[in-house]
Amino acid sequence: MLNFHPRPLLERQRIFRSREPDEPRAFLRGKEFRFDLSRRVARQLDLQINGIYLPGLYVGYIQYGSPAEIRAGPTRTDYWLQLPIREQIEFTVARQCIVCDPGRAAVSSPTNGLLIRTQGSGARYNISLTAAALTRQLAALLGTTPPLPLEFAPSMDLTVGYGRSLAQCVHLAVMDFERAGSMPWDAITTSLFEQFIMCRLLLSHPNNYIESLRRRERSLTPRDLRRAIDYMHANLAAPITIADIAEAAGIAGRTLFQYFRQFRSTTPMSYLRDARFEKVRDALQRADPEEGVAPIAIKWGFAHLGRFAVEYRLRFGESPSQTLGRRPTSR
Secondary structure, rough: OOOOOOOOOOHHHHHEEEEEOOOHHHHHHHHOEEEEOHHHHHHHHEEEEEEEEEEOOEEEEEEEEEOOOEEEOOOOEEEEEEEEOOOOOEEEEOOEEEEEEEEEEEEEOOOOOOOOOOOOOOOOOOEEEEEHHHEEEEEEHHHHHHOOOOOOOOEEEEEOOOHHHHHHHHHHHHHHHHHHOOOOOHHHHHHHHHHHHHHHHHHHHHEHHHHHHHHHOOOHHHHHHHHHHHHHHHHOOOOOOHHHHHHHHHHOOHHHHHHHHHHHHHHHHHHHHHHHHHHHHHHHHHHOOOOOHHHHHHHHHOOOOOHHHHHHHHHHHHHHHHHHHHOOOOO
């Protein structure tokens, strides 16, 4: 469940703001959305759109400040994950009306349309994923080109399981962008975030390919696994994806997930993260006197140094600076 925030978020990443009804109508019309607002609440309007554009998705914050109705145009081809953070918001997807709140999100697919009605400010996080990026990820997991458009179930419980972990991931990402003086995400961190969001949606949230994704294609041979793991270790400093690993191993991405889940109790991307932590520890132990923790952690994809330090201590029983403090004084 998402936490309440009394103020707009991501204000340093502002895209649009207006209190004049005609300006939002024109702006959103250019984005293929229809924006309707009754005259009696027009004075309450305070439309704010803030967000970050990443290579495969958009993560943002939006509020209207007043009751409003928004309809996605038929030419939009993206998928949306809408996470209210203050009050209830009504979403209509595939002619199904869903009342969402901080414990329930709406998921819309371009083939099913999207209508949003708010009674309050309408404040929420929203994630937009391009059809091209999601289709590439789906094809990598299936090991073949999907024959039909991808469609998701329109409602997601954010209080348990994959929904809860996905909401927490989005919230932590927004808090990263919110931090004063925060560093831009590096390519590895960006790739990990995008991979997590897409894989969570495709492998956990109900959709028209979920049974195919869960069906075992074939047994994974030791040679297949060796190719996958060798590729991962050879590219720990690069923003590799499930598609990259699957192609290098010559197997479907779903088979990779099945193996790691069954025999290693983890996922391929979590395995990558573990291996990168080991690389950081090794680098800290070998560091030259003038080196510090931050550049080493960032090199291996740990952009949020506070969370990195906490997890490092949990893994290794000491802080990164303590490991660095025991570095050799001579070679």
